[in-house]
Amino acid sequence: CVVVLGAGYMYIRANIYKKTEPLTSEHLQAPVKTKEETIGYTEVEGITNVLLVGVDGIDFDEKYQRSDSMIIATLDSNKEKVKLTSLYRDTLVYIPGYGEEKMNLAFSLGGPELVMETIKYNFDVNIEKYIMINFAGFEAIIDQIGGVEIDVKEYQLHELNKYIGQATGGGDCPVEKAGLQILNGKQALSYARIRKGVGDDYERTERQRAVLQIALEKVKDMSTVKLVSLLNELFPYVKTNISLGNAMDYGFTA
Numbered sequence: 026c027v028v029v030l031g032a033g034y035m036y037i038r039a040n041i042y043k044k045t046e047p048l049t050s051e052h053l054q055a056p057v058k059t060k061e062e063t064i065g066y067t068e069v070e071g072i073t074n075v076l077l078v079g080v081d082g083i084d085f086d087e088k089y090q091r092s093d094s095m096i097i098a099t100l101d102s103n104k105e106k107v108k109l110t111s112l113y114r115d116t117l118v119y120i121p122g123y124g125e126e127k128m129n130l131a132f133s134l135g136g137p138e139l140v141m142e143t144i145k146y147n148f149d150v151n152i153e154k155y156i157m158i159n160f161a162g163f164e165a166i167i168d169q170i171g172g173v174e175i176d177v178k179e180y181q182l183h184e185l186n187k188y189i190g191q192a193t194g195g196g197d198c199p200v201e202k203a204g205l206q207i208l209n210g211k212q213a214l215s216y217a218r219i220r221k222g223v224g225d226d227y228e229r230t231e232r233q234r235a236v237l238q239i240a241l242e243k244v245k246d247m248s249t250v251k252l253v254s255l256l257n258e259l260f261p262y263v264k265t266n267i268s269l270g271n272a273m274d275y276g277f278t279a
Contacts, residue, residue, distance in 0.1 A: 071103040074153040074277065075267070076144070077180055078137055079233075083161040085264055092132035092140060093218065094233055097152065100275060111235060118147045135192035137266075154267050160192040162262025163217070164210030166240065168246075169255045172207040173239045175216060179203040184219040185212070191220075 047127050047194040079094030092114065099108040113130035120143050123134055131143040145151050158166075167173055177200055179186065189211050190196025200212055208216060220229040247255065267275065 048274060065245060069103075072155070073100040073102075074098070074150065075100065075275065076137065076138065076141055077237075078132065078151045078155060079158045079159045080132070080157055081192075082159055085157070090133055091129040092128070094230075095128065095140065096230075096233065096237070097144075097150070099252050106240065109234045111142070111234060113226050113230065115226060117249060118143055118237055131257065140251055154271075157264040157268065158259075160214060162259060163214050163221065164193060165258050165262055166255065167208070167210040167213045167236075169258050170240060170243045172209050173236055173243070173244045174205060175208050175213070175236070175239070176205045177208075177216070178201050180215070181219065181223050184223050185215050186218060188215040191215070 041175070055071045057181065075098045077094070077096040077098050078092050079096075080090050081093035082090045092179065095112040095114065097110040097112070101108060113129055114127065116128040117125055118128050118131075120126050120131045120134060122139075123130075126134075128143070131140045135142075135210060137157060141155065159222070160248070184202055186199040189199060192214065193211065195211065198209060198211055200206070213236055215231045218229070219232075223229075224231075242250070266268055
């Protein structure tokens with residue numbers, strides 16, 4: 026048992042754990058904010074913020090990828106709640122070292138480290154931990170938990186079906202009708218990504234948070250054996266700078 030746990034630990038470190046590298050002085054150059062421009066949030070004990078990044082690709086090694094989704098997951102152990110805060114990808118922000126650009130460009134310029142630094146500079150929210158997942162990983166986790174139950178609206182059907190399988194291939198599972206139903210990985214990915222003519226980025230981020238909350242509820246009820254199977258399935262699709270020990274702590278908190 027000890028040997029198996031040790032092997033599992035080394036596999037995780039080699040495949041999904043990525044030590045955060047400090048940004049260079051060039052990246053950190055940014056105009057000094059005045060007192061009026063500083064929001065001045067203070068850190069609260071028992072609150073942990075983790076940046077969730079959805080990467081617009083199927084391989085982390087692809088060049089010029091952008092963060093298709095950015096969500097701050099707040100683990101509040103004081104009130105025993107998990108809160109999700111979306112960051113609109115087209116928000117005009119100051120990216121340290123690069124100037125004013127869209128929020129999602131920060132990832133392609135400097136990875137999750139620059140995204141966290143951009144959030145800190147623009148919103149005074151300090152985040153040190155991140156988890157990245159790509160399109161293939163999103164589909165895999167949804168399929169592993171048996172899909173997610175979503176109330177698909179009639180006005181969403183056309184766009185949803187148009188993009189099923191676009192990112193990962195195999196668009197052979199259209200959603201036949203509106204209403205409450207179980208969506209598989211490909212369907213859920215399309216549901217979470219569509220935005221043109223279906224509420225734009227406002228409803229888009231609402232759908233993403235809804236999918237995550239539903240997935241979290243299903244994971245909470247999983248047995249240890251099923252949870253281990255799920256984690257094993259996710260290994261190729263996830264990158265993080267959270268150590269295994271901290272990840273277990275965060276998991277129990279959530």
